[in-house]
Amino acid sequence: MSDLRDLYQEVILDHNRKPRNFRRLEAPTCSLDGHNPLCGDRISLDVTLEDGVIKDIGFAGSGCAISKASASLMTESVKGKRTGEAEALFEAVHQMLLRGPGGQFDPDEVGDLEVLAGVAEYPTRIKCAMLSWHTLNGALHGAHDAVSTETGDESGGS
Amino acid sequence: MTAIDARHATTATQPFDVTRVREDFPILRQLVRGKPLVYLDSAATAQKPQAVIDTLVRYYTTENANVHRGVHYLSQQATDDYEGGRSKVRAFLNAKEDREIIFVRGTTEGINLVAATYGRKNLGPDDEIIMTAMEHHSNIVPWQILCQEQGAKLRVIPMNERGELLMEEYEKLLNPRTKMVSVVHQSNALGTLNPVAEIIRLAHQQGVPVLLDGAQAVPHMVIDVQSLDCDFLTFSGHKLFGPTGIGVLYGKAALLEAMPPYQGGGDMIRSVTFERTTYNDLPYKFEAGTPHIEGSIGLGAAIDYLTALGLEQTAAYEHELLAYGTGRLSEVPGLTIIGTAREKAGVLSFVLENVHPHDIGTILDTEGIAIRTGHHCCQPVMDRFGIPATARASLAFYNTREEIDALVAGLHKVVEVFG
Numbered sequence: 001m002s003d004l005r006d007l008y009q010e011v012i013l014d015h016n017r018k019p020r021n022f023r024r025l026e027a028p029t030c031s032l033d034g035h036n037p038l039c040g041d042r043i044s045l046d047v048t049l050e051d052g053v054i055k056d057i058g059f060a061g062s063g064c065a066i067s068k069a070s071a072s073l074m075t076e077s078v079k080g081k082r083t084g085e086a087e088a089l090f091e092a093v094h095q096m097l098l099r100g101p102g103g104q105f106d107p108d109e110v111g112d113l114e115v116l117a118g119v120a121e122y123p124t125r126i127k128c129a130m131l132s133w134h135t136l137n138g139a140l141h142g143a144h145d146a147v148s149t150e151t152g153d154e155s156g157g158s
Numbered sequence: 159m160t161a162i163d164a165r166h167a168t169t170a171t172q173p174f175d176v177t178r179v180r181e182d183f184p185i186l187r188q189l190v191r192g193k194p195l196v197y198l199d200s201a202a203t204a205q206k207p208q209a210v211i212d213t214l215v216r217y218y219t220t221e222n223a224n225v226h227r228g229v230h231y232l233s234q235q236a237t238d239d240y241e242g243g244r245s246k247v248r249a250f251l252n253a254k255e256d257r258e259i260i261f262v263r264g265t266t267e268g269i270n271l272v273a274a275t276y277g278r279k280n281l282g283p284d285d286e287i288i289m290t291a292m293e294h295h296s297n298i299v300p301w302q303i304l305c306q307e308q309g310a311k312l313r314v315i316p317m318n319e320r321g322e323l324l325m326e327e328y329e330k331l332l333n334p335r336t337k338m339v340s341v342v343h344q345s346n347a348l349g350t351l352n353p354v355a356e357i358i359r360l361a362h363q364q365g366v367p368v369l370l371d372g373a374q375a376v377p378h379m380v381i382d383v384q385s386l387d388c389d390f391l392t393f394s395g396h397k398l399f400g401p402t403g404i405g406v407l408y409g410k411a412a413l414l415e416a417m418p419p420y421q422g423g424g425d426m427i428r429s430v431t432f433e434r435t436t437y438n439d440l441p442y443k444f445e446a447g448t449p450h451i452e453g454s455i456g457l458g459a460a461i462d463y464l465t466a467l468g469l470e471q472t473a474a475y476e477h478e479l480l481a482y483g484t485g486r487l488s489e490v491p492g493l494t495i496i497g498t499a500r501e502k503a504g505v506l507s508f509v510l511e512n513v514h515p516h517d518i519g520t521i522l523d524t525e526g527i528a529i530r531t532g533h534h535c536c537q538p539v540m541d542r543f544g545i546p547a548t549a550r551a552s553l554a555f556y557n558t559r560e561e562i563d564a565l566v567a568g569l570h571k572v573v574e575v576f577g
Binding site: 004007008013016017038039040041042062063064065066122124125128 | 512513514515516517520521524532533540546547575576
């Protein structure tokens with residue numbers, strides 16, 4: 001059993017208390033809502049793209065500390081990145097969170113997002129951390145219907 | 159002593175011996191995450207006494223056969239015990255006749271059955287169904303589906319800040335278009351005990367039948383369907399310390415007889431040709447296919463167990479524990495109890511300032527404490543209180559004051575992590 005502090009690291013608690021980029025954008029290129037129906041976590045994500053680069057990103061919504069901190073950390077890590085890089089980061093975070101017991105991930109690929117690695121030990125909370133990432137992925141791929149965590153591979157349990 | 163008193167009379171006059179009772183529940187001896195399990199999620203599902211587990215093992219070890227079919231010994235044994243479960247349920251609810259007890263999968267199926275049969279037959283365009291603002295989704299959605307099909311409408315009795323129904327609003331909602339009242343007896347999200355006797359009395363003045371969602375109430379108080387005079391009552395076996403997958407729909411025989419069948423298949427028929435089928439008598443008309451045989455037998459064992467303990471005694475003990483828990487929780491800084499009805503049982507739903515219920519649930523889990531977090535299948539209740547979710551500790555007679563203390567200590571830890 002991993003220690004509680006591996007999950008609720010100081011960085012996560014800080015992002016939960018003071019989420020970064022926690023605002024709606026005035027004229028976003030794309031917006032999408034994400035919803036975790038079992039937990040009730042909700043996110044509305046706005047992205048401004050310029051020449052394939054995420055110039056600005058903001059979010060609003062409500063949810064647990066893990067979902068809010070994950071969204072906040074995500075906005076910091078993808079701002080200024082090319083969409084292709086953001087997608088690669090989505091894959092890396094996905095791999096980290098769904099690596100399963102004893103599974104490996106490459107810390108270099110996730111950078112600061114490694115603080116979320118402890119979530120992998122709490123299967124019921126993985127979708128909390130993935131909600132913002134699924135929403136971003138949907139937004140970048142031109143989705144119009146709200147994203148639900150119940151269709152992803154981390155669905156199940158609540 | 160009346161017959162009803164005798165059914166639920168306590169066998170002992172000494173105080174409720176929770177230490178001894180806990181020995182009947184093997185799961186409670188477990189360590190979870192290295193700590194003694196503190197199970198505070200009985201409103202989701204209750205733990206099973208050894209007597210129920212043994213009954214299921216015995217059934218499959220010595221008696222397994224299909225019911226109502228074979229002429230052979232085992233089939234007769236299985237049939238006797240399956241029907242024996244029905245008789246125990248009848249006595250437990252003080253229903254008039256065994257045939258008024260229909261086995262279903264659970265409360266959800268019981269409500270769906272009534273909506274799909276009684277509802278389809280008797281409700282038409284602009285007819286109205288009254289429910290409360292604190293219904294579980296299972297007592298909303300089946301009626302909504304019916305409304306979509308038949309053009310009927312839902313009417314909702316509002317509640318106050320404490321989670322108590324506004325009965326004067328209910329009286330205003332009752333009108334000649336009202337064709338069904340379907341209400342929860344005890345709220346799973348708030349713990350509120352609704353004044354069902356009065357709800358039924360007022361509905362009957364207008365000739366409207368009443369269905370009670372008894373999922374939470376039946377395990378925790380003496381229910382007498384004849385004195386309540388409810389028309390339908392449904393509950394789940396697994397919340398009554400019995401197996402999952404078995405539940406009961408009680409209905410007054412005259413109503414059940416007039417209802418069309420729910421599902422077609424074996425057992426529910428008297429004769430079948432390709433041209434025409436005649437249906438079986440109650441209760442079999444509503445029990446198509448091989449039933450949940452060990453479910454009925456296991457539920458019967460749970461009822462025997464509970465009756466021997468004395469439901470009045472367990473209810474009194476649970477009430478005392480609820481009062482203790484309410485007091486102790488109020489010591490936690492930033493904690494607000496959601497659902498403070500004066501008439502309340504078994505449930506401590508709460509929110510903690512600046513901490514989402516799921517984070518509370520995860521931290522308590524690391525302490526071996528099992529609570530439920532989320533909307534409890536009551537999204538309209540959450541909307542009413544303007545919250546996305548609550549944390550809910552729910553009680554059964556096997557819980558202790560020490561477990562409440564462990565919960566409170568765990569909550570102090572939550573506050574410390576998030577402080």
